[in-house]
Amino acid sequence: MNKQLKDQLYTQAKEWVLEAGDHIRKHIDQPLKIDTKSDANDLVTEMDEQTEQYFAERINEHYPSHQLLGEEGFGDEVTALDGTIWIVDPIDGTMNFVHQKRNFAISVGIYHDGVGEIGLIYDVMADVLYTAKRGEGAFKNDRRLPDLQPSKDLATSILAVNTFWALKNKRVSEEGIHRLVQKVRGTRSFGSAALEFAFVAEGILDGYLTMSLMPWDVAAGIVIVNEVGGITTKADGEPVDMLKKNSILTCHPSIHEEIINEYVSLK
Ligand code: 2AM
Numbered sequence: 001m002n003k004q005l006k007d008q009l010y011t012q013a014k015e016w017v018l019e020a021g022d023h024i025r026k027h028i029d030q031p032l033k034i035d036t037k038s039d040a041n042d043l044v045t046e047m048d049e050q051t052e053q054y055f056a057e058r059i060n061e062h063y064p065s066h067q068l069l070g071e072e073g074f075g076d077e078v079t080a081l082d083g084t085i086w087i088v089d090p091i092d093g094t095m096n097f098v099h100q101k102r103n104f105a106i107s108v109g110i111y112h113d114g115v116g117e118i119g120l121i122y123d124v125m126a127d128v129l130y131t132a133k134r135g136e137g138a139f140k141n142d143r144r145l146p147d148l149q150p151s152k153d154l155a156t157s158i159l160a161v162n163t164f165w166a167l168k169n170k171r172v173s174e175e176g177i178h179r180l181v182q183k184v185r186g187t188r189s190f191g192s193a194a195l196e197f198a199f200v201a202e203g204i205l206d207g208y209l210t211m212s213l214m215p216w217d218v219a220a221g222i223v224i225v226n227e228v229g230g231i232t233t234k235a236d237g238e239p240v241d242m243l244k245k246n247s248i249l250t251c252h253p254s255i256h257e258e259i260i261n262e263y264v265s266l267k
């Protein structure tokens with residue numbers, strides 16, 4: 001993707017993300033229609049749907065040749081990564097949105113021929129926007145995020161894990177996860193994959209490990225984490241497939257192999 005187009009898309013995406021976030025913030029105290037999806041704790045609200053529709057309408061109008069891959073189904077049936085694809089999670093952390101009214105994000109990744117070119121993660125209530133363009137560094141609002149420290153020990157790392165899958169997932173060695181949780185300095189769980197990626201990029205988390213995320217949960221985060229020297233793979237070390245559900249490890253490069261080889265042995 002040429003620089004001029006990348007800059008134009010970035011500026012446009014940023015404007016839409018901030019506007020959508022502003023709308024959510026203004027309506028945060030209004031009563032919500034809440035539905036469930038795959039199970040009773042898998043929530044979706046009219047705000048998730050409205051926000052995705054907002055992006056779908058604008059992308060269609062301004063970039064009719066682009067595709068949209070979004071969680072709530074207002075985008076396209078994307079079967080290949082050719083061309084330019086907007087990968088959008090309108091609200092990442094819906095449970096936080098409903099219960100906490102904070103700690104949720106709008107996540108927008110723009111990929112071209114399978115390569116992540118632009119990432120935006122907007123922490124709506126905090127009004128903090130994490131962004132990156134491939135090869136141009138990552139930013140928290142207007143401040144450039146420094147590269148991750150040259151090295152990091154697992155014993156002094158803070159790792160975000162989703163405790164639900166850590167306990168329930170039968171594909172992962174429970175014993176390995178127990179040792180990992182004891183090995184690291186501390187664990188956290190924020191409940192928004194996009195924000196957990198942003199925090200890894202910011203260096204306030206050293207890693208985030210989780211079992212089943214969709215492309216819209218990770219598309220923007222991967223671009224942003226890459227720009228500070230972090231690394232993202234599936235939890236078995238294989239490349240992330242942007243068309244499928246993936247296990248995910250995003251982290252400081254010096255703890256990546258150790259976590260995979262010594263703790264997370266997928267069955
Ligand atoms: P969501 O809020 O957009 O659904 C919570 O740990 C994180 O996992 C959130 O980023 C959430 O995204 C994501 N997630 C993916 N699938 C989920 C599901 N079936 N139920 C709850 N959270 C899910």
Ligand code: CA
Nearest residue numbers: 043044071094
């Ligand atoms: Ca969801």
Ligand code: CA
Nearest residue numbers: 089092093217
């Ligand atoms: Ca999500």
Ligand code: CA
Nearest residue numbers: 071089091092
């Ligand atoms: Ca979502």
